[in-house]
Amino acid sequence: MARGPSGAGPDSLARSRSPRLCRPLTSSSGKASPPMLRSLARARLPSRRQSPNQSPEQRCAKLPPWRSLMQPNADPIVLRPGEGQKIDLGNFEMSVLVTGSETGGVFSLLEAAEPPNFGPPLHIHHDCAEAFYVLEGEYQIFIEGAAHRCPAGSFILIPSGLRHGFRVGAMPSRKLNLYAPAEMIGYFRDLSKAIKGGDADPDRLTDIARRHGMEVVGPVPEGYL
Structure with a gap:
């Protein structure tokens, strides 16, 4: 079934933006810079300790959304x-x-x-x-x-x-x-x-x-x- 022009041609689009560059984690010497090391040292990782009284559902509710997919009790979908x-x-x-x-x-x-x-x-x-x-x-x-x-x-x-x-x-x-x-x-x-x-x-x-x-x-x- 033929359709009319989509209107989504390259001539109607804005000019491409420049790619964003990531700031390197290391200095020119190859060693991590002191500010970066201090930032990493101050970072707090989520605690893995869990209350023995928590159900799997309660533990999942406290996780970031993407972590809920990694729980062993997550339901598969076929x-x-x-x-x-x-x-x-x-x-x-x-x-x-x-x-x-x-x-x-x-x-x-x-x-x-x-x-x-x-x-x-x-x-x-x-x-x-x-x-x-x-x-x-x-x-x-x-x-x-x-x-x-x-x-x-x-x-x-x-x-x-x-x-x-x-x-x-x-x-x-x-x-x-x-x-x-x-x-x-x-x-x-x-x-x-x-x-x-x-x-x-x-x-x-x-x-x-x-x-x-x-x-x-x-x-x-x-x-x-």
């Missing part, structure tokens, strides 16, 4: 092909593989099935990073002024705050969408309701996106709503 919860978005479909409530808020994972020439408006995620893994077909990924041709097997990581978008190639394509920390499932569910209710338009899309930490910064391509 989904076979086609078992993810489907979100019908008209011209494309998302399948929920794991939610934030199942990962302690660490990440959410969805599978996207999208038609040829399909693409979202250019947008920015302000409260999460987004990653893609292309399963089938091909995508053109746009990130801050650069276009990347990404066939099956490609991995793309988009840190929070970067303007980006994509366009599907000439064949139906599938990819995994990962968000860390866990976000965006609510966005797709709300958008699905708007599409089914017949009130999905650019203004409604902007409102839904804003509620989920996403900023729409480009025109909405034909076929997205």
Whole structure:
């Protein structure tokens, strides 16, 4: 099914920002600088001591979210092909593989099935990073002024705050969408309701996106709503 131009072309993106440089931990002599050593000496690591009266649930509740995934009593999740919860978005479909409530808020994972020439408006995620893994077909990924041709097997990581978008190639394509920390499932569910209710338009899309930490910064391509 052919779609109109996605609007997410490299000419419409902002100029690429300079990469951030990490400050080295060592001096030019190869030894850690005294200020760094003092900082490390003052740092307090979390105590591993646990009360014998604490249940596993109580111990997990006091851990950072990512640590809850490392507990031996965490429940495994096994989904076979086609078992993810489907979100019908008209011209494309998302399948929920794991939610934030199942990962302690660490990440959410969805599978996207999208038609040829399909693409979202250019947008920015302000409260999460987004990653893609292309399963089938091909995508053109746009990130801050650069276009990347990404066939099956490609991995793309988009840190929070970067303007980006994509366009599907000439064949139906599938990819995994990962968000860390866990976000965006609510966005797709709300958008699905708007599409089914017949009130999905650019203004409604902007409102839904804003509620989920996403900023729409480009025109909405034909076929997205």
